[in-house]
Structure formats: structure tokens, C-alpha cells
Amino acid sequence: MSDPSMFLAWKEMKHAKARFILIGFIMVLLAYLVLFVSGLANGLQADNVSSIQHMKATSFVVAQNSDQRLQSSQLTEKQWHELQRTKDVTPLGLRMTSVKQQGSQKKIDSTLMAIDPEQFLAPTIEEGQAVTHLRPNEVVGDYSLKEHGFMLGDVLVETMTGKTMTLVGFTKNELFSHAPVLHMTTQGWHRLFGAKVSWNAGALRTAVHLPSIKGVEQASKEEIVQSVPGYKEEQGSLTMMIVFLFVISAFVLSVFFYVLTLQKMSHFGVLKAMGATTRYLARSILYQVLLLTSFSVAIGVGLTLLTGALLPSTMPFHVTPTLLLSCCGLLITVAILGSLLSLNTVRKVDAIEAIGRAN
Structure with missing residues (x-):
């Protein structure tokens, strides 16, 4: 380990194994819960609108009184006849x-x-x-x-x-x-x-200028997807759950690392008295956060993939590499943000006061 801060972080984690294993276990559970709910949301989305999403169409022409819902739309014979003059249109x-x-x-x-x-x-x-x-x-x-x-x-x-x-x-x-x-x-x-x-x-497969047809409107594929009954409500509820899980993760990790930092105030005071800079100590904490979070998130990903393999195919659960990478990146970012409170505490450590409290 060429970086002395990394050496200090690793030595402390080895010395206090039980403490860091407990924090890691909680982080694994948080990561697994976030990834599982995200996979469930993704699976429900695919279960609801995958057929529309897989269509090689960019937009749809529907009746104006249909609220952009395919099942509620009904084109008249005259409207369809006029629409056929448009290039690259096919019926649905x-x-x-x-x-x-x-x-x-x-x-x-x-x-x-x-x-x-x-x-x-x-x-x-x-x-x-x-x-x-x-x-x-x-x-x-x-x-x-x-x-x-x-x-x-x-x-x-x-x-x-x-x-x-x-x-x-x-x-x-x-x-x-x-x-x-x-x-x-x-x-x-x-x-x-x-x-x-x-x-x-x-x-419609490409963006084209529609002829003026009375009683119809053009809607993008995304607008059609959003208009599927129950889609927005279902995804909105699950998205809110995921956001709250990230907020809870940030709060829990902030408290854990803040408490750990308070317990090490005298140690930081001694290190500062020996010449250690605030930057050196802050990097040590960040290395601990990155190591612990990365390892915990990796285990969470493994548990999520294992769960997906064991679930029956009828269960609407689906994870993609993009979903896993984005969730893992957010979890690591949340952990780093949660450690900022600890970093600020280290910055305020006074060597003489910290050693005095230890005595």
C-alpha cells in the first residue's frame, strides 16, 4: 500500500474487525434491499409495457379523446384512410x-x-x-x-x-x-x-409531418407508455421507496461513521500531535468508507443475482447491468456523502484538547 492513509485505514479495520464487520453486515442488507426493490420495479415495468417498449416505433397516432391510451383509442375508417397518406405508417x-x-x-x-x-x-x-x-x-x-x-x-x-x-x-x-x-x-x-x-x-417509425386529420393526435412512445393504466402510480410508489432507502442508507452510514469518529478523537489528537495532517486523516476515513462500501455492495449484488436466479419466472423481477451499476454507484456516492460529517469533525480536532480528554 503506497498511500500511508490507506495503510492506516486498513490497519484500523483489521484491529477492530468486529465493529467493521457489524457495519458491513448492515450495509450489505441495505444494498441488497435497494437492489431487490430496484429489480422489482424494473420487472414490474417490463411486465406492464415491455411490448410497447420493444416496438420499433417512435410515435403513435391515436384518437384525441383517448387520453393517449391505446386500448381507449379508436380511429375511424376515414381517419385511417387519411393517415395512410403518411409515409412509413402501419396499423396497430x-x-x-x-x-x-x-x-x-x-x-x-x-x-x-x-x-x-x-x-x-x-x-x-x-x-x-x-x-x-x-x-x-x-x-x-x-x-x-x-x-x-x-x-x-x-x-x-x-x-x-x-x-x-x-x-x-x-x-x-x-x-x-x-x-x-x-x-x-x-x-x-x-x-x-x-x-x-x-x-x-x-x-410511425420516423418523425414525419402528419397531414391535418380531424380528431387525432400524435403521441411519443414514452407518452403512450406513461398513459398505460396504473403504470405511473406503480412506478411512482416503487421509485419513492427506492429514494427513501437511499436516504435511510445515507443517514445510517452517517451516524455509524460519526460515532466511530467520536470514539477515535483522542487517537486523532495524538496523530495530529505527531504531525499527521487533517488531509491525511480525512483520506484514511474515506478509504475505510470506500473499502467497506464497495465490499458490502459487491456482496449485495451477489445476493440480488442469486435471488433473481431462485425466483420463479412468473415473478416480475429483472435486473440489468445498467441498473446494477447505477444503483451501486449511487450507494457508494451516498456512503461518501454520509461520511462528510465525520470529515468535518476530524477537521476540528485540536491535538491538545483531544489528548487532554483522553487523560
């Missing part, structure tokens, strides 16, 4: 429903999405038949359907119309409003709901 049909396997009474909530399989809204197939080969009576569904016993080749019954369709492929992470999405062709949409049924929206 969406309907919340339930399906069941033929011969079974168990209904599964799902979302039907009608798309042009030759256009940019087509999902990626993980197993089974390609979307471009879909027939009007065939659909591809999200992998979560497998958890309910659905398999390739199953005949599904759409409970609203009583009509059947065959499951010929599986997609991944295609969910809407916490329900698996069943993608079908525009012909299949008309087969289910009639030839005159209108589209819910028109999807």
Missing part, C-alpha cells in the same frame, strides 16, 4: 381479452395485438413459426404462456368471440398491462372482430 390493433385452451375451462388474461407482419412492429420470434408466415387463424404468444401449460400447436379459444386460433410461435418479453401479448395479422384481426372494425392507432 389492441384489445384486452382472455383465452383458453380448447377443451379447458381455465381462462388466461391476455392482450391481442394486430400488426402487419411485413412491417416494423413485427416481434422477434424465439421459438416456432416466423411472423411473416402467419395465417389469419394463427398467433404467436409470449413465453409466459408456457407457465400456464400452453404449447406450440395448441388451439386457443378467444372468449369474447368464441373463435379459435392456433399458437404457432413464442416471443420473449412481450407483455402489456401484466398480460402476455398474442400477436396476429391484420387479416386475423378482421377474422375475429369483423371486416369493418377500426384500428386503435397508427404507428
